[in-house]
Amino acid sequence: MDAVKRVRTDSVEGRPTEDAVLVERSKNGDQDAYAELVTRYQAIAARTAYVITGTAADAEDVAQDAFVKAYYALDRFRTGAPFRPWLLRIVANEAINRRKAAGRRPTVGLSIALDRASGDTALSPEASALAHERREVVLMALRRMREEDRLVIAYRYFFDLSELEMADALGVARGTVKSRLSRAIARLRAAMEGDELHDA
């Protein structure tokens, strides 16, 4: 009748415990196991949130909220399914909801941390300047895009998710991922051309 006691069944020494094992332990209320999952995926969770919210502070809050929500939703998590895309889906929803709640400004403050035109040492000064300018153009376009489009681009180009993971994270059929991505790229190009016309 005492508080529940649980026996830790750690994996073979020195080997990282698999997500599935950590998830199962978390489902049984093992918060150490869940903390390990948080540590494992905090970076990509915060990055995903940032791509949507465009501010680092909001993104950290979103990631934290998402991890808490995910914990309480674990009983709906299908045993054996990959954890990362499932988590990202919760993160993305949370981030989009936060944007909506904040009154959704048309653009986000997504920015590049440190980018000097001369940073690409392997390139000639001209090529380096060109690459820098291209990044600026792409970034400006990204800021104005719909969250969903930014997200699909980020999953593919920023975080290098597989098609299968993207399907899970976006909650769409695998066959839909390619068309989503190509539509997002088409809209990105349209936005870039809009930018350039504007600048001209």
Add this chain to the structure above:
Amino acid sequence: MTRERMTEQELDATLAEVGERLAYPRPTRLADAVRARLREPRAGRWWDALRSPRYAFAPILATLALLALVVVLAVPDARAAAIEFLHLRGIDIFRAPAIATPAATAVPRATSAGTLTTLNEARRGADFAVLAPADARLGSPDEVYRGKSPNGTHDVVTLVYTIRAGIPVSREAGVSALVVEFRGRVDEGLFGKVAGAGTRIEDVTVNGGRGFWIEGEPHLFFYRDESGNIWNETLRLAGNTLLWEQDGVTFRLEAQVSRDDALRIAASFR
């Protein structure tokens, strides 16, 4: 120079470069923050306990149906409210006072309690030592059921005392007294989350072991079995209840009696 449309390769490469350079947040201690949040009680949302992974249970639909029933009976705009809940929202619906309202619709007794048998048969067949009260006011049970836990691994024995002088028929159980026995575990925190403000929970000692006396307004309650499952049979409204554990077996005595009477009855279990 960017007027020129980038080629597909140029755009791919540029996107990858942008992705590497974004001013991402760099959380380092998120696990601590999350852990602290998980330790906080989820104030005012006792039904979240039902959804917490700690209390994960299989027949969630049955549970939702039962809670929806509570809503239907307790809330004027019942239909909308039930839908809200089924979508796992609906924050103000399940105020504790609402729990008491559907008490008149007594849950049919012995629901999923198993098949009718006799006390002797139950004692022979069950996978634990079946006890029964020797208290004179209760006498022999009118009905004895033997069934299985939902996961099929544990025997459950239910003793029904339909009408007994001096013990009012409980609106919740529909009988004077109900005894349920099985191998299980009582989770203190769980009861605390499910009971409304008008329900008291008291630590008691029963036959030398720990137990709980639950008294006052009807409460929603359930057990987990040894596999951690919550039994949807026991997730229902209940009246005054004494719970205790004895030799690895959990006993539940539900009867509209005083705490001391319940303890006396419990002491007579043989």
